[in-house]
Each structure stands twice: as structure tokens, then as C-alpha cells.
Amino acid sequence: MTVTPLRTHPSLDHLDALESQAVFILREVAAECERPVLLFSGGKDSAVLLHLAVKAFSPQRLPFPVMHVDTGQNFPEVLEFRDRTVERLGARLVVARVQDSIDRGRVVDPGPLGSRNRLQSVTLLDAITEHGFDAAFGGARRDEDKARAKERILSFRNGFGQWDPRAQRPELWQLYQGRVNHGEHLRAFPLSDWTELDIWQYIEREQMALPSIYFAHQREVLKRDSMWLAVGPHVVPREGEVTEWRSVRFRTVGDANCTGAVESDADTLAAIVHEVAVANVSERGATRADDRFSETAMEDRKREGYF
Amino acid sequence: MSDSTKDLLRLATIGSVDDGKSTLIGRLLVDTRQLFDDQLDAVAHASQKRGVGDLDLSFVTDGLRAEREQGITIDVAYRYAATPTRKFIIADCPGHVQYTRNMATGASTADLALVVVDVNHGLKEQTRRHLVIAALLGVRSLVVAVNKMDTVNWSPTAYQSVVDEVDTIAGELGFANHVCVPVSALLGDNVVDVSPVSAWYEGPSVLGALEVADAGVWESAGAPRLPIQWVLRQDGGGRTYAGMMNGGTLLVGDTLTLLPAGVATTVTSIRAGSGEREDAVAGLSVDVALAEDTDAGRGDLLAAAPLPRVTRELDATICWFGDAPLEAGQRLRVKHTTRSTPARVVSLDGVIDITTLNVESTRELSTNEIGLARLATADALAVDDYRDNRVTGSFVLIDEVTNATVAAGMVGRASFLD
Ligand SMILES: Nc1nc2c(ncn2[C@@H]2O[C@H](COP(=O)(O)OP(=O)(O)OP(=O)(O)O)[C@@H](O)[C@H]2O)c(=O)[nH]1
Ligand SMILES: [Mg+2]
Numbered sequence: 001m002t003v004t005p006l007r008t009h010p011s012l013d014h015l016d017a018l019e020s021q022a023v024f025i026l027r028e029v030a031a032e033c034e035r036p037v038l039l040f041s042g043g044k045d046s047a048v049l050l051h052l053a054v055k056a057f058s059p060q061r062l063p064f065p066v067m068h069v070d071t072g073q074n075f076p077e078v079l080e081f082r083d084r085t086v087e088r089l090g091a092r093l094v095v096a097r098v099q100d101s102i103d104r105g106r107v108v109d110p111g112p113l114g115s116r117n118r119l120q121s122v123t124l125l126d127a128i129t130e131h132g133f134d135a136a137f138g139g140a141r142r143d144e145d146k147a148r149a150k151e152r153i154l155s156f157r158n159g160f161g162q163w164d165p166r167a168q169r170p171e172l173w174q175l176y177q178g179r180v181n182h183g184e185h186l187r188a189f190p191l192s193d194w195t196e197l198d199i200w201q202y203i204e205r206e207q208m209a210l211p212s213i214y215f216a217h218q219r220e221v222l223k224r225d226s227m228w229l230a231v232g233p234h235v236v237p238r239e240g241e242v243t244e245w246r247s248v249r250f251r252t253v254g255d256a257n258c259t260g261a262v263e264s265d266a267d268t269l270a271a272i273v274h275e276v277a278v279a280n281v282s283e284r285g286a287t288r289a290d291d292r293f294s295e296t297a298m299e300d301r302k303r304e305g306y307f
Numbered sequence: 308m309s310d311s312t313k314d315l316l317r318l319a320t321i322g323s324v325d326d327g328k329s330t331l332i333g334r335l336l337v338d339t340r341q342l343f344d345d346q347l348d349a350v351a352h353a354s355q356k357r358g359v360g361d362l363d364l365s366f367v368t369d370g371l372r373a374e375r376e377q378g379i380t381i382d383v384a385y386r387y388a389a390t391p392t393r394k395f396i397i398a399d400c401p402g403h404v405q406y407t408r409n410m411a412t413g414a415s416t417a418d419l420a421l422v423v424v425d426v427n428h429g430l431k432e433q434t435r436r437h438l439v440i441a442a443l444l445g446v447r448s449l450v451v452a453v454n455k456m457d458t459v460n461w462s463p464t465a466y467q468s469v470v471d472e473v474d475t476i477a478g479e480l481g482f483a484n485h486v487c488v489p490v491s492a493l494l495g496d497n498v499v500d501v502s503p504v505s506a507w508y509e510g511p512s513v514l515g516a517l518e519v520a521d522a523g524v525w526e527s528a529g530a531p532r533l534p535i536q537w538v539l540r541q542d543g544g545g546r547t548y549a550g551m552m553n554g555g556t557l558l559v560g561d562t563l564t565l566l567p568a569g570v571a572t573t574v575t576s577i578r579a580g581s582g583e584r585e586d587a588v589a590g591l592s593v594d595v596a597l598a599e600d601t602d603a604g605r606g607d608l609l610a611a612a613p614l615p616r617v618t619r620e621l622d623a624t625i626c627w628f629g630d631a632p633l634e635a636g637q638r639l640r641v642k643h644t645t646r647s648t649p650a651r652v653v654s655l656d657g658v659i660d661i662t663t664l665n666v667e668s669t670r671e672l673s674t675n676e677i678g679l680a681r682l683a684t685a686d687a688l689a690v691d692d693y694r695d696n697r698v699t700g701s702f703v704l705i706d707e708v709t710n711a712t713v714a715a716g717m718v719g720r721a722s723f724l725d
Contacts, residue, residue, distance in 0.1 A: 012590050014315065014394070019580045020592035024551045027536040027592075031605055031645070055580045056549075056592075059542050142385045146370025149384045152412075165371050168382055170408040170628055172415045172715045174551070175703045177642050179710040193396060195387050285345030295353050296372045 015202050019052065022190035025153060025176060026056040026137065029188045030063050032178035033135035036188075037094070037128075039307060040066040042074075042082035043253040044210055045139030045191060048199055051208055052190065053137070054089060065092035067136075069124050071117065072099050073234045073255040081211040096127035115258050121305040125161040128185055135178060135186040138307050143195045144284055147299035153192050159183040161305035187307075196251075196283050200276050204269040216249045216267040227260030251276075251283045316522045317396045319383075319417035319446075321410060321437035324402035326425040327454040329380050331492035332399045333364030335514060338499040341388045342367065364492070368399040379403055383413035392518050404433055407440070407675040408628035411715055414441050418522050421513070422451045422473075423492070426465050427458060430472045436661050439677060442480040443624055443721050445697060449477060449485035450516045456505070457491040463507045479664055481723050486516045529554040529696050531561065533609040534644035539594050547578065548603055549594035550645065552587040553698040555611070557595070559585050563609040565601055566689035567617040572609075573598040606646035608689040608699065615689040615699050620653070621682045624693075624720050625672065629706065629713035632671035633680075639713070641684055643702040648686035650704070655680050659724070666724060679720060692719035 030036055038053055040046045057063055068082060086093045098119050102109045107119040142149045152171045157163060178186055221228040222243045229235045231243050234257040248261035266275045320328035336342055354363040368384035369375055380401035388395040398413035420441045424434060451473050459465040466489045477485045488497055489505050490513060496502035499514045532554040539547045561574045576596040577587050587593045627633045641650040656679040657666035672678045693700030704714035
């Protein structure tokens with residue numbers, strides 16, 4: 001066979017190749033779908049995604065809104081970053097609140113200290129239906145979890161918002177096809193092929209702003225389920241738990257009550273890149289209580305419609 | 308070597324069900340320490356819980372509940388690895404015939420196929436089917452792991468009989484190169500390091516073969532092609548045309564033809580994520596400004612000579628994944644580059660017999676069969692033969708009712724069918 005290669009030219013830098021692939025996916029989905037939305041939590045992956053979306057359509061404004069599913073249990077630094085970023089870009093922000101789902105009786109309130117993580121799926125799917133979105137961009141990466149490793153770049157969701165890992169659409173070459181029937185939608189993952197290290201190298205190269213909690217800082221923490229949790233309104237010391245001040249940073253950002261901090265002195269992007277390059281625990285393993293419920297926690301949540 | 312200039316090899320595992328693809332990838336990743344401690348612990352814990360030993364290596368990629376329950380791979384898992392010399396994107400594909408469409412998904416972006424063959428069975432029909440699909444997709448290089456050598460007492464004769472079969476079919480299908488390695492994925496011999504257990508074998512380990520394998524031959528990338536994805540309105544009124552470059556390198560000042568309209572135009576500027584530039588290589592997302600005022604839009608193609616042909620009739624090789632058979636007269640939708648248009652099957656011109664590689668006449672293509680068809684399209688398409696350009700030579704077929712992707716199509720026919 002004398003087929004010419006499909007992919008990138010060898011002189012294309014690794015980060016440029018990843019950036020180009022993501023931009024290609026963003027443009028393709030924006031062109032094929034009627035009402036896309038970009039899920040923006042203020043975390044590092046969604047910050048990279050938004051940064052890429054701005055590049056993909058500049059100098060035009062973003063051709064879709066951004067949406068935050070707000071559990072009400074966020075870190076204040078992250079919300080502040082979210083609002084600052086959206087304002088700087090002149091993007092349209094839709095906030096879907098888990099509290100509203102609770103008030104409407106769609107989900108049961110787990111109480112002030114209980115986790116609202118799993119309830120997000122209902123809030124997200126309701127918002128997708130309410131706004132008529134037919135595609136939602138997410139910052140998920142395949143290296144994060146074994147179920148995500150199985151997912152297509154354009155991932156089909158049926159009329160109930162469910163992912164069926166046994167019946168995924170074939171996805172040949174870079175021919176991403178985004179056709180769905182009414183009520184169905186797509187999740188699109190432009191960062192599928194990025195690793196955690198790629199993300200940090202890219203943030204460093206682009207000198208992107210991020211929420212301060214990604215950088216090492218002194219914080220009052222307590223140890224629970226072998227993770228350092230930040231003491232605050234959503235994490236109150238239980239009997240026998242002692243709090244202490246440590247130099248920590250966050251490797252992922254989720255809800256304050258189920259996202260652990262890692263001990264770290266990395267307070268610059270260069271130091272974080274170095275720390276990530278030599279880490280021997282995965283980012284979710286180190287920091288996410290929500291993945292520890294069972295062997296297939298992520299798969300189960302994804303089937304229900306989670307990000 | 309700095310991290311961002313390390314070259315990247317994309318590989319897909321192929322071969323029949325249970326021959327040991329996932330075990331081999333698990334072994335490769337574990338023995339080169341690509342797994343984080345907690346991931347390794349989780350695999351060990353899941354193995355023990357399911358009573359399949361201390362560490363079932365296939366669980367490294369078989370991450371779905373159903374996969375672990377049934378002990379088979381259902382859909383592709385992507386894993387990312389790096390050794391001191393190379394980065395790898397690994398697609399661990401399923402072997403079961405029912406999931407051939409998923410194997411094609413994984414192989415469609417691969418430079419190299421890592422073929423796994425159980426030494427006890429040799430090349431099964433499904434292994435041959437995967438090899439045919441890989442050849443059609445344009446995979447050029449094979450590394451063939453002749454697996455489960457521990458079960459035949461590392462017999463050189465057993466190994467050699469598989470090598471002979473592989474040599475024959477690799478020649479017939481026209482792969483540019485292939486390397487065979489006798490291995491035990493289960494025990495790790497010849498996977499990362501060459502093992503003393505096969506003193507008679509003089510070649511590299513699987514990893515050794517992957518580290519030096521050809522990541523793609525770049526000598527003839529063809530002429531520049533830029534399928535337009537999106538028109539960007541510039542401040543002050545101008546327009547630029549955005550898309551991913553493909554084929555040869557584009558330079559500012561190049562003359563391009565807008566297709567299917569057939570209008571000549573000149574590139575006046577090129578911009579990518581990092582700003583203005585003088586050139587654009589394949590794989591770069593760009594937007595270009597043109598000297599002439601054209602009405603170019605999404606679905607159009609900017610191309611340099613030799614130009615693709617503009618046509619409403621395609622002779623193509625089809626891998627059919629639909630549940631119901633494909634027949635002449637059927638209506639479907641084609642997605643080709645950034646253009647999507649209704650299409651009709653004018654005629655079915657044959658099905659490939661996987662065993663003989665002959666083209667036999669047929670009235671229909673059933674699920675997972677590969678055949679030749681002529682399609683008529685509503686809109687004109689600007690196409691190259693797949694063997695000349697993978698982007699302008701490929702398309703998918705879409706079911707108009709369910710919107711499911713039901714076929715992979717390649718314009719023209721592969722040389723092994725000539
Ligand atoms: N004795 C022996 N058994 C092996 C070896 N490699 C794999 N196996 C066993 O073969 C069985 C199938 O292995 P998998 O790795 O799941 O096979 P696969 O090719 O990935 O299968 P599918 O993905 O379902 O097509 C498992 O029980 C493995 O333990 C080997 O080198 N020696
Ligand atoms: Mg497998």
C-alpha cells in the first residue's frame with residue numbers, strides 16, 4: 001500500500017498537534033450541531049478547553065454559551081475565577097444549580113455536609129433539556145479513568161442522557177459526525193488525547209491564569225479517608241479529627257467535600273510541571289473520593305449522564 | 308531528548324478474541340512502569356475480587372464492568388505511554404467479530420498494528436479479517452507477537468509455523484514491513500526485555516520492535532489540501548477560512564483552487580493557534596486569508612495541484628457495520644471531509660473473501676463484510692483516491708433514520724485487490 005499518512009507532520013510540535021486536534025473538534029461540532037454548550041467548571045481542564053475554544057473562533061465571539069453545574073459546594077477561589085474568566089471573554093454563562101434541582105424535588109437533599117456530586121447528573125441533564133442543547137463540550141481526558149479511556153471523542157447520549165458503552169458509534173479517522181435526533185445529544189471531548197502532563201505543559205506555554213488553589217499555599221486541612229481535605233463550610237472536623245496547617249495544592253478541582261489536596265511546595269507553573277512529571281499516584285487516585293465508591297464508579301455515573 | 312520533540316507512534320492491537328492483546332498491553336504498561344501506584348493497586352484488587360488471580364493484566368485496559376465480567380474486550384481503550392525515546396498512543400482493540408467496527412475505529416488512526424496471534428491456533432479468520440481491514444486503512448507496519456509460547460514449551464517449530472503464515476499474508480496484503488516476536492504476554496518473556504527462555508530467537512522484544520518501528524513514511528505527503536470547516540469574520544470586514552491542513556505543506560503566496568467551484572485563488576496569510584506564520588504543515592489547524600473574494604464556505608475544499616477530482620459518482624471500498632445488510636438502491640448519507648450529502652448505492656461490485664482475498668460477486672454486504680460499491684451523491688465531492696490522501700479519500704456512511712455511523716468508505720480500491 002502507498003497510502004500517505006493521515007496524521008501530523010513530524011515537525012509539528014507535540015503541544016501544537018494536540019492544540020490543533022482540539023481546535024478541529026471544537027469547530028467541527030460547532031458547525032454540525034444546532035445548540036452546543038461548553039461545560040466550564042473553572043477547573044484546569046475546562047480552563048484549557050475554553051482557552052482553545054476562544055482560539056478556534058477568534059476574532060469572533062464564542063459561538064456557544066458556557067455552562068457551570070453548580071453544586072453549591074465549590075471552592076470560592078474557583079467561582080471567583082469562573083466569573084472573572086467569563087467576564088474577560090464576554091462569554092454567555094449559564095449556571096445550572098443543584099440547589100434548584102433539590103428545591104424542585106428532582107433530587108433529595110443530602111444535607112449540608114453530604115455530597116452533592118452524584119446529583120449533578122440530574123441537574124446537568126435537566127439543563128440540557130431546558131435549553132435544548134444538542135452537544136456539550138467537556139474537558140474529560142482518556143488518561144483520567146478506565147471508563148473514560150473507552151469513550152469516543154464524540155460520545156452519543158440517548159433520549160435519557162445515558163451513555164451505553166456497549167453500543168458506541170464507530171468513529172473513523174477524524175470524521176466526527178454529530179447528527180442526533182430530537183432529544184438526544186452528544187458529549188464532545190476535544191482533550192481526549194491529552195495527559196495531565198500535557199495539560200500543565202500547555203498551561204505553562206500559554207501562561208494561562210488558573211484558580212489560586214492549584215498552586216501551593218498554606219491551608220488548614222484534616223485527614224479523612226487518607227486524603228487531606230480543606231477545612232471550611234463543607235468540611236467540618238468530626239469527633240477525633242485534628243486539623244493542621246500544611247503547604248498543599250489541588251491537582252483536581254471538584255466539590256470541596258470530596259476533593260483532596262496534595263502536599264506540595266509547587267507554587268509556580270514550572271514547579272507544577274516538574275511535580276506532575278514525577279508523580280507516582282494518579283490525579284484522581286490522589287484526590288477524588290467520588291471515584292472510590294466502587295470499582296466502576298465513573299462508568300456508573302457516566303451511564304447516568306455524568307460529564 | 309526534550310519531551311515535546313519525542314516522536315509519537317500510534318498503534319492499535321489487532322487479532323482474534325482471547326489471543327492475548329489486552330494481556331500484552333497490560334504487561335507492556337506494567338513492565339515499563341507506566342501505571343500509577345493506585346491504578347496498579349486497583350487492577351490487583353479487582354482481579355482478586357473477581358477470583359482471576361493476583362493480577363489480571365487484561366484489566367489494565369478492560370475497564371468496563373461487562374468486560375471484566377466476561378473476560379473480553381468490548382470497545383477500544385486508549386492508553387498513553389512514553390519511553391525515553393518515544394511517545395505512544397495505544398488503542399487496545401476488541402477481537403470479537405461482533406465488535407469489528409470498534410477495531411476499525413481504533414485502527415483508523417494507527418500507524419502500526421500490533422498483531423497478537425495465539426501460537427496454538429495460528430491465523431484465525433478473525434485475525435485475517437483484522438489484517439485486511441488494517442491494510443485497507445493504510446497501516447503500513449506490523450509487529451506480530453506470537454503469543455502464549457509458554458503453552459508450547461517455547462517450541463521453535465510451533466513459532467515458525469505461525470511466522471510462515473504471517474509472512475504469506477503480509478506479502479499478499481502488501482504491508483511495507485513486519486517483525487515477528489515469540490512472547491508470553493502472561494509471563495512477560497520478550498515483551499519488554501529479551502528473555503533467555505528463547506535462546507534460539509535472535510530478534511528484538513516487542514518494545515524493542517515498537518521503539519524502532521516506522522511511525523509513518525513522510526516522503527510523499529502529496530499536494531496541500533484544506534477542507535473548510537468554518538468561515539471566520541475578521542474585525543474590519545474580511546474573512547478567513549478555517550480548517551486542518553493535510554497533504555503537503557502550504558505556504559503564503561501559494562495558488563489554490565476552491566473546489567467544487569473550480570475557482571483559482573492565492574493564499575495571502577496563514578494563522579494558527581500561536582499566531583501568524585509563513586507555512587502550515589499537515590495536522591495543523593489554521594485559518595487562511597485569500598486574495599480573491601470568493602464565496603467559499605464549510606464543505607468546500609482548497610487544494611493545490613494535482614487537484615482532486617470533482618464527482619457525483621464514487622467507486623469505493625466499504626467496510627459495512629450496519630445491522631441489516633447493505634444492498635444496491637439503498638439511501639444513506641455520506642460525510643466526506645467537512646461536507647455531508649445524501650447518497651445512493653448504485654451497485655454492489657463484490658465482496659472480499661477473507662480467506663482467499665478474492666473479490667466475489669454479491670447481492671448484499673452483511674455486517675462486518677468488506678466490499679466494493681459504486682455510490683451516487685447529491686452534491687459533488689472533491690475526492691482523491693484513499694491511497695493518495697487519507698483525508699480527501701475517506702468517508703463514512705450514516706443511517707438517515709438513526710444517524711448511526713454504518714460504514715467506513717475508502718475511495719478507490721487497495722492495491723492488493725488489483
Ligand atoms: N498461557 C498464557 N495465557 C495467556 C497469555 N496471554 C494471554 N493469556 C490468556 O488468554 C486469555 C485472553 O487474554 P486477553 O488478553 O483478554 O485476550 P484479548 O486478545 O485481549 O481478547 P479480546 O480483547 O476479547 O479479543 C486470558 O485468560 C489470558 O490470561 C500467555 O502468554 N500465556
Ligand atoms: Mg482484549
